[in-house]
Amino acid sequence: xxxxxxxxxxxxxxxxxxxxxxxxxxxxxxxxxxxxxxxxxxxxxxxxxxxxxxxxxxxxxxxxxxxxxxxxxxxxxxxxxxxxxxxxxxxxxxxxxxxxxxxxxxxxxxxxxxxxxxxxxxxxxxxxx
Amino acid sequence: xxxxxxxxxxxxxxxxxxxxxxxxxxxxxxxxxxxxxxxxxxxxxxxxxxxxxxxxxxxxxxxxxxxxxxxxxxxxxxxxxxxxxxxxxxxxxxxxxxxxxxxxxxxxxxxxxxxxxxxxxxxxxxxxxxxxxxxxxxxxxxxxxxxxxxxxxxxxxxxxxxxxxxxxxxxxxxxxxxxxxxxxxxxxxxxxxxxxxxxxxxxxxxxxxxxxxxxxxxxxxxxxxxxxxxxxxxxxxxxxxxxxxxxxxxxxxxxxxxxxxxxxxxxxxxxxxxxxxxxxxxxxxxxxxxxxxxxxxxxxxxxxxxxxxxxxxxxxxxxxxxxxxxxxxxxxxxxxxxxxxxxxxxxxxxxxxxxxxxxxxxxxxxxxxxxxxxxxxxxxxxxxxxxxxxxxxxxxxxxxxxxxxxxxxxxxxxxxxxxxxxxxxxxxxxxxxxxxxxxxxxxxxxxxxxxxxxxxxxxxxxxxxxxxxxxxxxxxxxxxxxxxxxxxxxxxxxxxxxxxxxxxxxxxxxxxxxxxxxxxxxxxxxxxxxxxxxxxxxxxxxxxxxxxxxxxxxxxxxxxxxxxxxxxxxxxxxxxxxxxxxxxxxxxxxxxxxxxxxxxxxxxxxxxxxxxxxxxxxxxxxxxxxxxxxxxxxxxxxxxxxxxxxxxxxxxxxxxxxxxxxxxxxxxxxxxxxxxxxxxxxxxxxxxxxxxxxxxxxxxxxxxxxxxxxxxxxxxxxxxxxxxxxxxxxxxxxxxxxxxxxxxxxxxxxxxxxxxxxxxxxxxxxxxxxxxxxxxxxxxxxxxxxxxxxxxxxxxxxxxxxxxxxxxxxxxxxxxxxxxxxxxxxxxxxxxxx
Numbered sequence: 001x002x003x004x005x006x007x008x009x010x011x012x013x014x015x016x017x018x019x020x021x022x023x024x025x026x027x028x029x030x031x032x033x034x035x036x037x038x039x040x041x042x043x044x045x046x047x048x049x050x051x052x053x054x055x056x057x058x059x060x061x062x063x064x065x066x067x068x069x070x071x072x073x074x075x076x077x078x079x080x081x082x083x084x085x086x087x088x089x090x091x092x093x094x095x096x097x098x099x100x101x102x103x104x105x106x107x108x109x110x111x112x113x114x115x116x117x118x119x120x121x122x123x124x125x126x127x128x129x
Numbered sequence: 130x131x132x133x134x135x136x137x138x139x140x141x142x143x144x145x146x147x148x149x150x151x152x153x154x155x156x157x158x159x160x161x162x163x164x165x166x167x168x169x170x171x172x173x174x175x176x177x178x179x180x181x182x183x184x185x186x187x188x189x190x191x192x193x194x195x196x197x198x199x200x201x202x203x204x205x206x207x208x209x210x211x212x213x214x215x216x217x218x219x220x221x222x223x224x225x226x227x228x229x230x231x232x233x234x235x236x237x238x239x240x241x242x243x244x245x246x247x248x249x250x251x252x253x254x255x256x257x258x259x260x261x262x263x264x265x266x267x268x269x270x271x272x273x274x275x276x277x278x279x280x281x282x283x284x285x286x287x288x289x290x291x292x293x294x295x296x297x298x299x300x301x302x303x304x305x306x307x308x309x310x311x312x313x314x315x316x317x318x319x320x321x322x323x324x325x326x327x328x329x330x331x332x333x334x335x336x337x338x339x340x341x342x343x344x345x346x347x348x349x350x351x352x353x354x355x356x357x358x359x360x361x362x363x364x365x366x367x368x369x370x371x372x373x374x375x376x377x378x379x380x381x382x383x384x385x386x387x388x389x390x391x392x393x394x395x396x397x398x399x400x401x402x403x404x405x406x407x408x409x410x411x412x413x414x415x416x417x418x419x420x421x422x423x424x425x426x427x428x429x430x431x432x433x434x435x436x437x438x439x440x441x442x443x444x445x446x447x448x449x450x451x452x453x454x455x456x457x458x459x460x461x462x463x464x465x466x467x468x469x470x471x472x473x474x475x476x477x478x479x480x481x482x483x484x485x486x487x488x489x490x491x492x493x494x495x496x497x498x499x500x501x502x503x504x505x506x507x508x509x510x511x512x513x514x515x516x517x518x519x520x521x522x523x524x525x526x527x528x529x530x531x532x533x534x535x536x537x538x539x540x541x542x543x544x545x546x547x548x549x550x551x552x553x554x555x556x557x558x559x560x561x562x563x564x565x566x567x568x569x570x571x572x573x574x575x576x577x578x579x580x581x582x583x584x585x586x587x588x589x590x591x592x593x594x595x596x597x598x599x600x601x602x603x604x605x606x607x608x609x610x611x612x613x614x615x616x617x618x619x620x621x622x623x624x625x626x627x628x629x630x631x632x633x634x635x636x637x638x639x640x641x642x643x644x645x646x647x648x649x650x651x652x653x654x655x656x657x658x659x660x661x662x663x664x665x666x667x668x669x670x671x672x673x674x675x676x677x678x679x680x681x682x683x684x685x686x687x688x689x690x691x692x693x694x695x696x697x698x699x700x701x702x703x704x705x706x707x708x709x710x711x712x713x714x715x716x717x718x719x720x721x722x723x724x725x726x727x728x729x730x731x732x733x734x735x736x737x738x739x740x741x742x743x744x745x746x747x748x749x750x751x752x753x754x755x756x757x758x759x760x761x762x763x764x765x766x767x768x769x770x771x772x773x774x775x776x777x778x779x780x781x782x783x784x785x786x787x788x789x790x791x792x793x794x795x796x797x798x799x800x801x802x803x804x805x806x807x808x809x810x811x812x813x814x815x816x817x818x819x820x821x822x823x824x825x826x827x828x829x830x831x832x833x834x835x836x837x838x839x840x841x842x843x844x845x846x847x848x849x850x851x852x853x854x855x856x857x858x859x860x861x862x863x864x865x866x867x868x869x870x871x872x873x874x875x876x877x878x879x880x881x882x883x884x885x886x887x888x889x890x891x892x893x894x895x896x897x898x899x900x901x902x903x904x905x906x907x908x909x910x911x912x913x914x915x916x917x918x919x920x921x922x923x924x925x926x927x928x929x930x931x932x933x934x935x936x937x938x939x940x941x942x943x944x945x946x947x948x949x950x951x952x953x954x955x956x957x958x959x960x961x962x963x
Contacts, residue, residue, distance in 0.1 A: 010302045012321050054298055081191055081302060083198040101195045
């Protein structure tokens with residue numbers, strides 16, 4: 001169980017992810033707008049963020065950078081239908097947990113989120129140690 | 130990037146072989162992950178070729194993007210394992226990737242001006258004006274027939290609108306999810322697409338041009354806005370699928386324009402487009418703005434009426450109703466009909482009054498149309514038929530001053546021409562079953578059998594089952610959305626002139642309209658035979674008519690199918706079959722499947738021969754010592770073999786300490802598995818000699834590979850064209866444990882392979898696996914359980930592999946597969962009870 005944020009410029013894409021992850025008992029907040037998503041991270045604990053790379057105003061890579069500034073322990077899964085070596089490299093350099101490709105199936109998504117959540121928990125434990 | 134990797138590799142090899150092995154192993158795991166994903170994506174694409182449920186081209190594009198990435202990552206992983214060796218593979222990948230990109234992309238839409246045209250200009254610009262506006266423009270110029278004043282907003286304005294609002298990729302993401310067999314989901318997706326269009330901003334260039342048109346035509350408002358998509362009214366009629374908006378004022382025109390654009394994503398319109406196999410980009414939408422005429426009478430003309438009055442030759446049909454034409458084409462009103470000869474000038478043959486029409490304009494009991502007007506309209510019909518070269522379907526109206534206007538003309542879909550045999554053979558059907566209903570009008574000929582589904586409102590359409598005979602008071606265009614589930618449609622009212630009738634004729638679905646009371650005479654769930662050609666409905670399925678049922682006009686391949694077939698030549702065919710052959714090179718990879726095959730083979734070879742033979746304190750890959758005619762090489766990563774095995778040339782099975790390998794071997798070597806003799810052994814020297822330890826697939830040799838550790842097993846079992854991969858972790862932590870099993874191919878014809886896959890599926894499902902099959906590819910998983918449960922199932926898998934696949938048993942039917950599975954389950958029940 002964990003707090004998850006999903007940001008995708010297509011509402012339905014976010015809603016589908018939400019439906020899948022909520023069945024696993026996660027709390028999922030879906031956004032299509034970058035500012036609203038950042039606002040949510042400022043005011044709520046978020047363990048894992050799932051970011052599309054093509055967004056309305058910013059790129060998902062910039063968003064990743066912003067999120068990491070706001071909350072360094074957040075684990076970010078990039079999820080894109082338009083993968084490029086460039087964005088894969090940038091995402092890795094900025095500390096993304098994983099770089100995944102659409103279409104993603106339910107099992108793969110659940111698995112990625114479970115391991116990202118495990119990594120988030122581990123990092124929290126490290127920090128408190 | 131490349132040099133850095135090479136440098137890293139050499140440094141490591143010289144100074145830290147242990148570290149190198151673990152890096153290589155990480156890269157190998159990455160390679161296996163992308164190999165699995167790539168094969169799944171190829172299978173997904175192959176499935177699109179064979180399945181009957183249409184999908185949007187955006188789905189193909191999205192799968193191809195994922196495949197390009199996955200195969201690219203696979204090759205990068207192989208290069209990470211052995212940087213010096215595979216740059217020619219990367220070159221070949223890039224070449225094929227370019228071919229694939231060309232084959233999948235649709236030509237980009239032109240976004241350059243002009244964004245509006247006059248009607249006359251539209252007559253010269255089919256691509257900019259769309260079907261409807263181009264035809265009207267041409268008619269206006271060449272015949273001078275009266276058409277309301279107006280202008281066209283072009284397809285390039287639509288393209289600019291999408292670009293301006295960044296909508297292409299957002300629409301594609303939703304379109305990629307569309308499946309016609311899930312109505313509720315389709316409705317949801319279409320709703321979001323329409324909202325995206327309505328919420329978009331008008332590009333200033335387009336807004337400016339529309340403003341200038343409005344200023345130049347002061348006083349002509351209100352307008353009628355109509356869709357004029359590319360392909361509309363051509364091969365595919367799209368009859369009634371898009372929006373027309375009436376009484377639009379100058380100030381409403383921008384919002385109304387977006388509303389017409391949004392109707393491109395109406396549920397029924399998307400469903401119709403997909404069935405035609407057209408891509409979204411192939412049907413960009415222009416919008417036609419015509420001055421609104423307040424009609425006293427509206428109607429259509431068919432220049433080739435297939436049901437002429439008794440005793441007459443084929444003739445023209447003029448259909449009329451009072452007021453707006455909408456209730457005629459939406460199927461809710463029965464019109465008055467005038468039949469006219471195809472002479473010049475046409476002669477009135479007969480007129481049939483409408484039961485619900487005769488109030489205006491001639492007063493009670495009077496017809497809508499005077500005979501003179503009917504003759505004029507028929508004359509227009511003949512003129513337009515001559516211009517187009519094929520029978521036409523015209524829409525017209527008459528204002529209160531009696532002036533006639535032409536609104537639209539498109540090729541008439543006749544439908545009856547597709548089934549001449551049916552009508553000839555069937556002159557006087559000799560049928561024993563009771564006739565439930567006789568009469569009505571043939572809106573689309575043909576014969577269908579099925580269960581009656583009574584419709585009272587459109588909202589229920591999502592629930593209409595496969596094989597239904599739809600019975601309804603009216604004939605709305607929305608029926609088009611479920612057309613592939615229907616066997617026939619019968620309505621109380623409606624007319625041949627409705628939009629749905631045009632779609633049904635195109636599709637070959639029998640439709641009988643104007644039966645007056647079919648909704649009362651037929652009961653929900655009753656099985657009936659509908660003979661729409663002869664206007665009869667029989668109780669039950671009429672045996673003697675079965676041969677005519679469900680006959681559809683033979684359709685040529687859709688643009689979707691043609692494009693997909695061309696695309697698949699870069700993806701699907703496997704040319705590299707024999708790794709021992711000198712042809713097994715990157716240069717000879719001609720499809721993505723070849724690239725995947727090559728990279729997987731070389732990845733295995735890297736793992737086995739290069740690391741295995743290098744010594745340097747690493748465990749070597751060695752052969753398993755066994756009496757079975759099976760050659761298996763084992764590479765131990767850590768703790769998979771007993772200490773005594775370290776120096777031995779071959780490995781005795783009892784020295785295996787890898788738990789999953791022991792379990793699996795117990796199955797493969799189970800006394801119940803009777804191995805067919807005569808299989809050739811392959812020794813290590815021989816393996817070395819042929820390309821990096823890989824044997825020929827064509828030969829009858831068997832070479833299997835296992836990478837093991839104490840808790841881990843990656844096993845590739847091969848025999849001939851069988852290919853089974855088992856990947857499993859059996860640790861103390863149940864949450865991390867899994868068995869992933871994949872099986873593909875095998876000997877025999879495609880059907881036999883499917884039976885074999887079905888058999889394996891039955892057994893594994895029974896054993897608690899989650900199984901997915903697509904074609905002859907089977908994927909099974911067993912997750913998150915205690916190790917002992919996994920180990921029991923690994924033994925079971927071993928027995929199953931031995932009994933079914935390696936022995937190459939030949940199945941002669943589904944029944945045999947089922948009984949084999951039942952015997953198996955009974956005999957080995959104890960393995961599943963643990």
